[in-house]
Amino acid sequence: MSSNLFRLALSSAFVLPLSAWGFSYEAPAVTPEVGSGFEEKPGWENEHFAVAAANPLATDAGFQVLKAGGNAIDAAIAVQMVLTLVEPQSSGIGGGAFLMHYDGAQVQAYDGRETAPAGADGNLFLENGEPLPFMDAVASGLSVGVPGVLRMLEAAHAEHGALPWAELFVPAITLAEEGFPVSQRLHTSLANDEALRQDPMAQHFYYDEEGEPLAVGEMLRNPALAAVLRQIAEQGSDAFYTGAVANDIAMRVQHHPVRPGSMTTEDISSYTAVEREPLCTPWDQWEVCGFPPPSSGHLTVMQILGMQERQPLREAPLDSGVPSASWLHQFLEASRLAFADRGRYIADPDFVAAPGGDWASMLAPDYLDQRAQLIGEQSMGSSAEPGNPGELGTAWAQHPDQPEYGTSHISIIDEDGNAVAMTTSIEQAFGSRILADGGTNLAGGFLLNNELTDFSFEPEIDGEPVANRVEPGKRPRSSMSPTLVFDRDSGELVASLGSPGGAAIIHYTASTLEALRDWGLNAQEALNLPHAVTLGGDVTLEEGRFSEATIAALRERGHTVKEGELTSGLQAIVRQSDGTLFGGADPRREGVVMGE
Known part of the structure; x- marks a missing residue:
C-alpha cells in the first residue's frame, strides 16, 4: 500500500x-509523577485486585481493564x-x-x-x-x-x-x-x-x-x-x-x-x-516459582538465597533500617558464587544442556551445602569459581564480563486470584x-x-x-526474574514481584524476597531498602544509602567498594494474612499500584 x-x-x-x-x-x-532520584511512596492496600507497573498511565490501563x-x-x-x-x-x-x-x-x-x-x-x-x-x-x-x-x-x-x-x-x-x-x-x-x-x-x-x-x-x-x-x-x-x-x-x-x-x-x-516448565523451588514455608533458562534469574536468585540460609547469622540483618555489614558480606559472597555458576552453565536450553541433565541440579541441597561452605569471614573477591553441579556433555568456558541493562516489570493479581509476573x-x-x-x-x-x-x-x-554464544535461532541468556510465591502448606498465592535492572535484577529480587519473608517488612518497605550488587568483582552500593561505618566494615572484609546509582524498578503485590493485597512500587522510578 x-x-x-x-x-x-x-x-x-x-x-x-x-x-x-x-x-x-x-x-x-493526570501527569506522571517525577521519576528521577528517590521519591517516597506510601504503598497501596486493596481488597480485591491490584496492578503494579512502571508508569501511572500503564497502571491505570490495567486497572480499567480489570474494572471492565x-x-x-x-x-x-x-x-x-x-x-x-x-x-x-x-x-x-x-x-x-x-x-x-x-x-x-x-x-x-x-x-x-x-x-x-x-x-x-x-x-x-x-x-x-x-x-x-x-x-x-x-x-x-x-x-x-x-x-x-x-x-x-x-x-x-x-x-x-x-x-x-x-x-x-x-x-x-x-x-x-x-x-x-x-x-x-x-x-x-x-x-x-x-x-x-x-x-x-x-x-x-x-x-x-x-x-x-x-x-x-x-x-x-x-x-x-x-x-x-x-x-x-x-x-x-x-x-x-x-x-x-x-x-x-x-x-x-x-x-x-x-x-x-x-x-x-x-x-x-x-x-x-514457547511455553516452558516453570521452576518452583521450596524455600522454608514458601515455594518460589520463577522462569527457567534462557533466564538465569530464578536459578541465580535461589542459589543466593539457598546459600544465605546455610550461613550463621552473626548479627541482625537490618542495622538502623538498612542491611547490616554482616548480612551484606554474606549476600555478596553468595552472589559471587552464584554468578560464577551462571556464567559457566546457563544459556538457551534448546542449545545447551543443563548440568546433570536437570537445571534443578544447581539448586540441590547437597550442592548448595558445598557452595555455602566456601563463604568465609573475608571476601573471595574476583576469585570465585563455578562449582560442579552435574556432569556436562560439553566443557563450557566462563562467560566474559559484559554490561546488561534495561527492562520493566508488571505485577497483577485479579479479583479471582489469577496472577501475572511479567x-x-x-x-x-x-x-x-x-x-x-x-x-x-x-x-x-x-x-x-x-x-x-x-x-x-x-x-x-x-x-x-561459551554456552551463551551467538547461534542462529538462539535466545540470549537473560537476568529477568518474574516471580510468583506460594505458601507451601496451603498452596495459596503469596506474592507477585520482579524488577528491571540488567544483571542486578537478580540481586534486587533476591534481597526483596528475603526482606518480605524474614524481616517483617511490607511490600513498600522492602522495595525502599538500599541495594548492594556484585557480579563477581567490585561491589557497588547504592549511593548515599549506607553509612561510612558499613562501607568501612565491608572493606575490612576485603571487598572493593564503590557507590553508584542502582536504579531498580521493583514492583510487588503481596497477599497479607487477612487476605488483602498490599502493593509496592519502586521509589526510584515513576510506577504506582492501583486496585480496589
Missing part, C-alpha cells in the same frame, strides 16, 4: 472507532501496550518478555524472548577478531533480535483471556492518538542519551530542532504506533510478524548506516513463543536506537531491541565454547 493510500485508510471515514470495540476507556487527566471484567492476562496486555508508548526506553512491542501466570490451579511460564536471526553466528560482534566496543554493538543493526512479546502475549491470551484481544489495545491507541504528557523519567532518559539522536526518525520525533529533548509535560502523540497497534488489534500478531510491519523492521535492521544486521522477514514470520525488555535504554514506523510513513513508531548484546561477544575462550 502506498503511503497516500495508507493515510487515506487512517482517515476517520475508514477507521473503526475505538468505541465500537466495546471497551470504554477514559484517559486519566478483564483478568490478569488481559490487564498485562493493556499495560504492555501503554508502556510501549510512555516508557519506550525500557520495553515495547519491539522487544521480548517472560511471563509467569497462575490461574488458580497451575503456574505457567510463557517465553517471549527474542531470537537471533538465521544469519547470525558466533562472530556477530567480532571485528578483525576482536570484540566490538559495547555501545558500538548496541546502537546497530547487529544487536536486534526478532521481537517476541506480541506472539507470547497472544498465546497467553488465547489460553486465558477474558476480554476480546482488540479491546486491550484501546488504552494505548487512545493515548497514542490523543497524546500523553512526557514524564520526568522519559525526559531525563532522552537528555542523557546521545546514540538515539543518531537515528534520524528518532531525532525528529523525540528532540526539537536544537536537539533538546521533549520537555516534561509536553503532549506527545505517536500516530505511527497508533496505526500499528490498530492493525495488531484487528488482525492479531500476524499484522506485526508479516506484511508491512515486518518488512519495515527487516529493512531498518538491514540498512543500518554503520553496522547493518542480517534479519529477514522470514526470521520475523517464523518466530514462535518482566519485559528492549535491553539497553532505547534498545538499538532504531525507531521503526511499521511502514506507515507517520511520525513516531516503536523502538527495536538490542537483546543480542546479551550474548557473549566472544564465542569461545581458550578454545572452549
Whole structure:
C-alpha cells in the first residue's frame, strides 16, 4: 500500500472507532509523577485486585481493564501496550518478555524472548577478531533480535483471556492518538542519551530542532504506533510478524548506516513463543516459582538465597533500617558464587544442556551445602569459581564480563486470584536506537531491541565454547526474574514481584524476597531498602544509602567498594494474612499500584 493510500485508510471515514470495540476507556487527566532520584511512596492496600507497573498511565490501563471484567492476562496486555508508548526506553512491542501466570490451579511460564536471526553466528560482534566496543554493538543493526512479546502475549491470551484481544489495545491507541504528557523519567532518559539522536526518525520525533529533548509535560502523540497497534488489534500478531510491519523492521535492521544486521522477514514470520516448565523451588514455608533458562534469574536468585540460609547469622540483618555489614558480606559472597555458576552453565536450553541433565541440579541441597561452605569471614573477591553441579556433555568456558541493562516489570493479581509476573525488555535504554514506523510513513513508531548484546561477544575462550554464544535461532541468556510465591502448606498465592535492572535484577529480587519473608517488612518497605550488587568483582552500593561505618566494615572484609546509582524498578503485590493485597512500587522510578 502506498503511503497516500495508507493515510487515506487512517482517515476517520475508514477507521473503526475505538468505541465500537466495546471497551470504554477514559484517559486519566493526570501527569506522571517525577521519576528521577528517590521519591517516597506510601504503598497501596486493596481488597480485591491490584496492578503494579512502571508508569501511572500503564497502571491505570490495567486497572480499567480489570474494572471492565478483564483478568490478569488481559490487564498485562493493556499495560504492555501503554508502556510501549510512555516508557519506550525500557520495553515495547519491539522487544521480548517472560511471563509467569497462575490461574488458580497451575503456574505457567510463557517465553517471549527474542531470537537471533538465521544469519547470525558466533562472530556477530567480532571485528578483525576482536570484540566490538559495547555501545558500538548496541546502537546497530547487529544487536536486534526478532521481537517476541506480541506472539507470547497472544498465546497467553488465547489460553486465558477474558476480554476480546482488540479491546486491550484501546488504552494505548487512545493515548497514542490523543497524546500523553512526557514524564520526568522519559525526559531525563532522552537528555542523557546521545546514540538515539543518531537515528534520524528518532531525532525528529523525540528532540526539537536544537536537539533538546521533549520537555516534561509536553503532549506527545505517536500516530505511527497508533496505526500499528490498530492493525495488531484487528488482525492479531500476524499484522506485526508479516506484511508491512515486518518488512519495515527487516529493512531498518538491514540498512543500518554503520553496522547493518542480517534479519529477514522470514526470521520475523517464523518466530514462535514457547511455553516452558516453570521452576518452583521450596524455600522454608514458601515455594518460589520463577522462569527457567534462557533466564538465569530464578536459578541465580535461589542459589543466593539457598546459600544465605546455610550461613550463621552473626548479627541482625537490618542495622538502623538498612542491611547490616554482616548480612551484606554474606549476600555478596553468595552472589559471587552464584554468578560464577551462571556464567559457566546457563544459556538457551534448546542449545545447551543443563548440568546433570536437570537445571534443578544447581539448586540441590547437597550442592548448595558445598557452595555455602566456601563463604568465609573475608571476601573471595574476583576469585570465585563455578562449582560442579552435574556432569556436562560439553566443557563450557566462563562467560566474559559484559554490561546488561534495561527492562520493566508488571505485577497483577485479579479479583479471582489469577496472577501475572511479567518482566519485559528492549535491553539497553532505547534498545538499538532504531525507531521503526511499521511502514506507515507517520511520525513516531516503536523502538527495536538490542537483546543480542546479551550474548557473549566472544564465542569461545581458550578454545572452549561459551554456552551463551551467538547461534542462529538462539535466545540470549537473560537476568529477568518474574516471580510468583506460594505458601507451601496451603498452596495459596503469596506474592507477585520482579524488577528491571540488567544483571542486578537478580540481586534486587533476591534481597526483596528475603526482606518480605524474614524481616517483617511490607511490600513498600522492602522495595525502599538500599541495594548492594556484585557480579563477581567490585561491589557497588547504592549511593548515599549506607553509612561510612558499613562501607568501612565491608572493606575490612576485603571487598572493593564503590557507590553508584542502582536504579531498580521493583514492583510487588503481596497477599497479607487477612487476605488483602498490599502493593509496592519502586521509589526510584515513576510506577504506582492501583486496585480496589
